[in-house]
Amino acid sequence: MVDTSKPEALIENIDHTPPKKPWEEVPPDLSAGKFCYPTKKKNLEYLSLPTTTVDEWSPADEEWPLPDNWQQIVHDGFKDLLGKYRSLKIFMDTCVRCGACADKCHFFIGTGDPKNMPVLRAELLRSVYRNDFTRAGKILKKIAGARPLTKEVIKEWFTYFYQCTECRRCSVYCPYGIDTAEVTMMARELLTLLGLNINWILEPAANCFRTGNHLGIQPHAFKEMIEFFCDDIEEITGKKIEPSFNRKGAEILFITPSGDAFADPGTYAMMGYIMLFEQIGLDYTFSTYASEGGNFGLFTSSEMMKRLNAKMYAEAKRLGVKWILGGECGHMWRVIHQYMDTMNGPVDFGEVPVNPITGTRFDNAASTRMVHITEFTADLIRHNKLKMDPSRNDMYTVTYHDSCNPARAMGLFDEPRYVLNAVCNNFCEMPESTIREQTFCCGSGSGLNTEEIMDLRLRGGLPRANAVRYVHEKHGVNMLSCVCAIDRAALPPLMEYWVPEVGVCGVHELVGNALVMEGEIERTTNLRFEPLNEEAEVEADV
């Protein structure tokens, strides 16, 4: 007979206790499946960014392909950033480690990894700051919380700064207002100086630089895709729509994430935009060059962000439009609202946006010339310019995920809700601590929406999914709406894992469903070609 151990003995042999070492001595786990794939060298070259020393490598490799003077490069880069941004110096100096942010990060809440506490993630950078740039750190070294920059530190940075979605939930709770997302941005900028960025960020950025959008969709293909949606709209509503492209002299340029042009369910939101514009007779045009709202420069470096942002404005100027209407995008709005004016302003085209249908002047967008689509649609609804049949969305009980950037970076809380309440009969909120400025991230923002770290994304998205599950069980919610293309790509797998009964949609998909268009045929399906009014699962009392 084979000599096997008893279960109790086996259990005793399993060590459940994680090592009790100081955080500095716990190396990052860079085994396969634990990291984002690094960028291909050609993306760096296309964007004129510093490169690694070899074409292909893996973070699992013992030796990383860094140039000989890598330490000097990072030190000089850090010094440069500290000189440029007073905010960075303040963020490095002022943290008192009160811990208010510690348990606010969705990655910490979901993973339990202490280095995902925002305070400790920032400490990864601060410790090097103290060592290189403060007198106390230079003299007292470890006692003052300083540590030298080693290759292990670089590996740790790569691991944890690509494990932060820059959602800024932690910043909401910081008594000093330290923007930990900006700490991550700075760390990524330093890593990029060594060519250490990830492919899911750099490839879209390079594509955007070349073809104008993340996917590398060329102008004719972009046009054909929009026309493809128009065919679908015609089949559903009987209305033939022919949007214009690159039309000079249009009043408005419409820019949305390219995700809305190629990936479900964003495509339904795109159909919603097109239907809305047709119904109100908006004088607008698409651009096949500025065919991307997203700006992955935000996750690369300030210079890259500036260059990609400038493209939209150059196109607006070239076409001679008065202002830009922006679609449901996440971080595009952070760039527009918080950085664009400093980087590329003041705007040298157009005029302060005015809604041509209602006459409303969007003074809040006076300096950027760019209005959010839910502000625009809410304004139309407020002035009774749209006829809605919310019962066409009766198959859904809808909740709303405040996408991090529009919520926390531009304070867009009420407009989407105003629109949702006008276009559907069944809307309910998630718990207060998980919405508005306290909203939980989808777990895949800031370029982390990549399949190789799917389990990390599912862990990070748990707090969001947990709140959705609550309203699903309590109120029968079966549709999670949002205003961000990354959300529309990231939330479906998140729901599939944690709450498979709940779908994901853009707000303007629901607008498109409810919008009564002049001269339309009787609709029998929604924009997803699902039959209307059949087996409505909605409870009347919700």
Add this chain to the structure above:
Amino acid sequence: MRIFQQNKDKWLGKWLDALFSTYPAESAFFFRNTIDSFSNPVGATLKTGLTDLYDALTAPRFNPEATRKILEPVVKLRAVQEFTPALALGFIYELKAIVSAGSQLSGQEKEVVFSRIDTAMLYAFDLYMENKKIIYTLRASQARDNVRQLLIKKDLICELPEIDPELAR
């Protein structure tokens, strides 16, 4: 089975300790002590799950299906966290060691509950693999859909048309 109810607080407490000790100390403290389930979904899921599981394993009548249901959210969570399979599910067996160390159980009581724990472990193993499969499928789907939808829309590949069964005859 009365002894399990009498010692519930103590044994369940130790069981939870064992489970939370699989996380780093700072995180274990947070998971254990933060009450709000929206701020702390991991702690809430584990605490509720283990309490219900304790009751199910020590009930006068064992309901395997109900036990499986209780295990679902707990295993779903452990399957997506960074544990080896043994570490992810090993906490279930810990109950054996806890009750063995702390009591004079009758041979029959011990046999019954230990056998239920074994059953629960087998369910947990099934659930663990089911969840892992979902993760692998999601990963594969994303990689495939990224390209496929574009190819279809651009008519670079075409799907087989729907065939009218009447015409096919």
